[in-house]
Amino acid sequence: MDHPIKRDHSRFRKIVKGKLRDNLRKFVSNGQQILPKGKNKFRIPMPSIELPRFKYGSASQGGAGHGEGKPGDPVDGNQGEPGGTGPGEAGQDEGQKELELDVSLEELASILSEELELPNIEPKGKKQIESETNKYTSIGTVGPDSLRHVKRTFKASLKRQISLGHYDPLDPKIIPSRKDFRYRSSNTSIEMENSAVVIYMMDVSGSMGDEQKEIVRTQSFWINLWLKSQYKDIEVRYIIHDATAKEVNEEVFFKTRESGGTLISSAYKLCRDIIAEDYHSDEWNIYPFHFSDGDNWSTDDTKLCLDILNTDLLPVANMFGYGQVESRYGSGQFFKDLSAAYGEKNKKIILSKIKNREAILDSIKDFLGKGN
Amino acid sequence: MLRSKPISKKLRQLQKEIQGYADDYGLDYFDQVFEMCDYETINILAAQGGFPSRYPHWKFGMQFDQLTKGYRYGLQEIYEMVINTDPCYAYLLDVNNWIDQKLVMAHVYGHNDFFKNNLWFKSTDRNMMDVMANNGSKIRRYMKKYGIDRVEKFIDAVLSLENLLDVSELFENEEVRRSRRETEQVFAYENSSEYEQVDNRSDALKSFLKSAARNEKNNSATGDEPEKLEIPSKIPVSPQKDVLRFLMNFAPIEQWESDIIGMLREEAYYYLPQRMTKIMNEGWASYWHSKIMTERALDSSEIIDFADKHAGVMVMNEKNINPYKVGIELMRDIEHRWDTGKFGKEYNECTNMQEKHAWDLKLGKGREKIFQVRQSHNDITFIDEFLTPEFCERQKLFVYKYNPRNERFEVDTRDFEGIKQKLLSQLTNFGSPLISITDANYKNRAELLLEHTHYGVDLDVSFTEQTMKNLYRIWKRPINLASKSEEKEVVFHFNGKEFSTKS
Numbered sequence: 001m002d003h004p005i006k007r008d009h010s011r012f013r014k015i016v017k018g019k020l021r022d023n024l025r026k027f028v029s030n031g032q033q034i035l036p037k038g039k040n041k042f043r044i045p046m047p048s049i050e051l052p053r054f055k056y057g058s059a060s061q062g063g064a065g066h067g068e069g070k071p072g073d074p075v076d077g078n079q080g081e082p083g084g085t086g087p088g089e090a091g092q093d094e095g096q097k098e099l100e101l102d103v104s105l106e107e108l109a110s111i112l113s114e115e116l117e118l119p120n121i122e123p124k125g126k127k128q129i130e131s132e133t134n135k136y137t138s139i140g141t142v143g144p145d146s147l148r149h150v151k152r153t154f155k156a157s158l159k160r161q162i163s164l165g166h167y168d169p170l171d172p173k174i175i176p177s178r179k180d181f182r183y184r185s186s187n188t189s190i191e192m193e194n195s196a197v198v199i200y201m202m203d204v205s206g207s208m209g210d211e212q213k214e215i216v217r218t219q220s221f222w223i224n225l226w227l228k229s230q231y232k233d234i235e236v237r238y239i240i241h242d243a244t245a246k247e248v249n250e251e252v253f254f255k256t257r258e259s260g261g262t263l264i265s266s267a268y269k270l271c272r273d274i275i276a277e278d279y280h281s282d283e284w285n286i287y288p289f290h291f292s293d294g295d296n297w298s299t300d301d302t303k304l305c306l307d308i309l310n311t312d313l314l315p316v317a318n319m320f321g322y323g324q325v326e327s328r329y330g331s332g333q334f335f336k337d338l339s340a341a342y343g344e345k346n347k348k349i350i351l352s353k354i355k356n357r358e359a360i361l362d363s364i365k366d367f368l369g370k371g372n
Numbered sequence: 373m374l375r376s377k378p379i380s381k382k383l384r385q386l387q388k389e390i391q392g393y394a395d396d397y398g399l400d401y402f403d404q405v406f407e408m409c410d411y412e413t414i415n416i417l418a419a420q421g422g423f424p425s426r427y428p429h430w431k432f433g434m435q436f437d438q439l440t441k442g443y444r445y446g447l448q449e450i451y452e453m454v455i456n457t458d459p460c461y462a463y464l465l466d467v468n469n470w471i472d473q474k475l476v477m478a479h480v481y482g483h484n485d486f487f488k489n490n491l492w493f494k495s496t497d498r499n500m501m502d503v504m505a506n507n508g509s510k511i512r513r514y515m516k517k518y519g520i521d522r523v524e525k526f527i528d529a530v531l532s533l534e535n536l537l538d539v540s541e542l543f544e545n546e547e548v549r550r551s552r553r554e555t556e557q558v559f560a561y562e563n564s565s566e567y568e569q570v571d572n573r574s575d576a577l578k579s580f581l582k583s584a585a586r587n588e589k590n591n592s593a594t595g596d597e598p599e600k601l602e603i604p605s606k607i608p609v610s611p612q613k614d615v616l617r618f619l620m621n622f623a624p625i626e627q628w629e630s631d632i633i634g635m636l637r638e639e640a641y642y643y644l645p646q647r648m649t650k651i652m653n654e655g656w657a658s659y660w661h662s663k664i665m666t667e668r669a670l671d672s673s674e675i676i677d678f679a680d681k682h683a684g685v686m687v688m689n690e691k692n693i694n695p696y697k698v699g700i701e702l703m704r705d706i707e708h709r710w711d712t713g714k715f716g717k718e719y720n721e722c723t724n725m726q727e728k729h730a731w732d733l734k735l736g737k738g739r740e741k742i743f744q745v746r747q748s749h750n751d752i753t754f755i756d757e758f759l760t761p762e763f764c765e766r767q768k769l770f771v772y773k774y775n776p777r778n779e780r781f782e783v784d785t786r787d788f789e790g791i792k793q794k795l796l797s798q799l800t801n802f803g804s805p806l807i808s809i810t811d812a813n814y815k816n817r818a819e820l821l822l823e824h825t826h827y828g829v830d831l832d833v834s835f836t837e838q839t840m841k842n843l844y845r846i847w848k849r850p851i852n853l854a855s856k857s858e859e860k861e862v863v864f865h866f867n868g869k870e871f872s873t874k875s
Contacts, residue, residue: 068768
């Protein structure tokens with residue numbers, strides 16, 4: 001029989017899934033902070049529920065520590081981190097709230113997918129390209145000197161000398177002969193080539209503020225992370241638009257702020273052109289994402305957008321994601337228009353409202369939860 | 373269910389050896405039982421505060437979840453667990469190597485001695501293994517009867533108040549406790565039946581009056597004064613720091629609820645001395661593992677491994693005081709000072725630093741002194757009495773604070789008084805805000821008034837709000853909490869629906 005703690009544990013998991021996913025939300029919404037210490041270091045809060053109690057206010061009260069440094073020098077480390085892993089006695093201390101992990105992006109993606117229960121993507125309806133790759137995984141007796149395997153050669157030579165009785169342990173000289181030489185040799189394997197392109201479009205008109213952009217940035221980080229774990233090659237393109245659209249690089253994408261009006265169709269047109277030019281849908285899995293605050297110049301333009309979507313984008317894309325970031329100025333009309341045209345449950349065009357940072361997680365799940 | 377098993381013959385041999393050294397050094401301990409377990413088992417034990425059987429609650433599941441993840445990602449390791457019981461149980465981890473087990477055993481004898489001799493532990497129930505198991509089966513019974521969700525919700529509410537304890541309770545003796553238990557039984561009886569009068573005062577007030585009357589009865593049982601019911605001008609007469617006991621006795625709750633408060637309160641008090649002596653306890657145990665290992669138990673081939681392990685335990689962190697490190701160093705410092713006589717008026721008034729440094733009266737009283745210290749001090753008095761400027765400097769202690777301009781934590785000062793004040797304020801009331809019930813009939817409306825004794829640090833408002841909601845679930849009348857916020861007097865108020873702040 002299982003230990004009763006397993007019941008406590010499953011009860012805890014249920015509570016976390018049901019009503020307390022805030023911690024994971026916090027984790028996801030802090031996307032920009034997760035790469036603070038070198039390449040593969042992430043801070044992962046563990047799901048935990050802190051029972052309310054009377055306690056002192058935020059960490060701004062400071063504390064005491066030990067180490068070097070003059071007054072005014074910054075203090076490293078984390079409050080509440082255990083001093084060391086040592087023998088301890090049973091206590092009632094609060095558990096650790098977060099873990100600092102050394103993980104690769106793949107592992108992080110798998111943790112994310114585990115928490116969000118994301119399905120794996122099966123590239124659908126695309127011809128998969130077979131490609132041959134050579135990997136040096138075996139050993140042969142012939143080959144160019146540049147691929148000579150010294151250790152194997154030495155071993156073969158030693159084996160021969162011992163069996164012939166030429167080996168003297170007191171004077172261990174190994175002289176390889178021609179026959180002893182070993183070389184790395186390649187095996188040919190066939191791999192499925194699958195490539196994806198993500199095209200981000202964002203409204204940069206005046207109504208999209210810094211906070212809205214930060215949300216888009218965080219969200220795009222997670223989308224990229226997930227798609228990278230699913231596809232062998234991935235390309236990312238960025239389009240910004242107000243009344244006109246242009247393609248930019250990542251940095252410009254997140255920094256630009258324009259003032260003009262908003263014609264969403266301009267971005268969709270450009271997206272269509274990029275796809276037509278560079279990404280044949282037989283070879284590419286195409287993921288356009290569009291983020292805006294829901295304002296569009298006119299209903300005519302919205303109609304034009306729907307046309308482009310229907311005739312040009314949806315037939316070639318795996319899915320089309322529209323994320324509406326709530327802003328003080330935005331009307332949110334475009335979301336209504338899209339959901340009127342496609343319904344909120346459409347499999348191909350996925351609509352998501354992102355109210356604030358905490359909602360990023362749900363939105364990612366909206367976008368990627370269908371396995372398109 | 374638990375898969376801990378007796379230790380091997382070889383380890384029993386080792387235990388005998390270590391115990392011999394402990395005896396030589398004069399450690400005084402309960403019978404020591406070691407058991408061996410695998411990682412999952414030690415995680416379960418750790419999640420349950422060291423005990424194999426607890427009441428069902430998701431928080432143990434949560435702790436288990438965190439420990440297991442920490443282990444899976446290779447970040448946390450528990451080496452061993454030791455529980456304050458008689459006999460003293462300690463669990464060893466089966467994957468540890470020989471030298472680890474040696475170190476752990478030596479360390480455990482230190483804890484064991486501390487549990488047995490430190491005065492703050494005197495009133496802890498050494499049969500806690502049974503008590504915890506009984507509490508578990510009682511609560512399981514209540515869950516069967518009243519539903520898991522209902523009981524668990526109530527436990528949640530109680531747990532959010534479990535840090536409102538009265539430290540001086542630790543010095544009540546068994547007799548006081550027994551007589552209280554009896555009066556509580558009387559109380560339960562009176563509360564249950566025909567004793568109810570028809571009046572429109574609140575339940576809380578009524579029950580308080582009843583208990584006041586009962587106390588009166590008990591007190592006058594020896595004398596011959598006539599029974600009288602005196603309504604105190606203010607209820608309670610003096611501030612009650614032991615919030616859980618007050619609620620257990622006077623809140624308008626059902627018998628099973630009051631029973632649960634009682635059990636959780638008992639468990640909270642059991643852990644209290646450990647929270648009050650973290651630095652000393654770990655310092656003492658580390659002092660002894662170091663002593664026993666380096667002077668007696670270590671084989672010369674094990675020195676490097678030991679040094680590595682020991683250094684891992686003593687690692688210093690810029691944002692936290694490591695209790696192992698400060699504890700062991702302060703113990704050693706005290707030993708050194710009482711060996712050489714570096715204390716007292718004459719030494720303190722000496723202004724010649726060279727002379728001070730070379731000061732040696734050859735008293736040799738160091739060992740004796742630290743045994744006394746481990747007996748009568750807790751972390752607060754330990755720091756207050758023995759922290760010296762020289763020590764702070766040697767240990768590179770500092771105080772840091774948040775600099776809003778740079779949005780980062782910065783070293784604030786290395787000044788001795790500053791460090792001492794910071795440490796003491798962190799340790800005061802075992803790190804919890806000092807909050808007591810001062811009026812149970814506030815505004816003559818049976819509202820509860822709590823007062824927070826403010827030592828310069830504000831309460832976390834959102835947590836305060838949630839906690840007051842939980843308190844309301846038990847008290848069932850509006851809750852008020854007088855505190856300070858940004859240097860102004862405020863009263864937090866929760867009326868059952870809304871939370872408000874009045875200044």
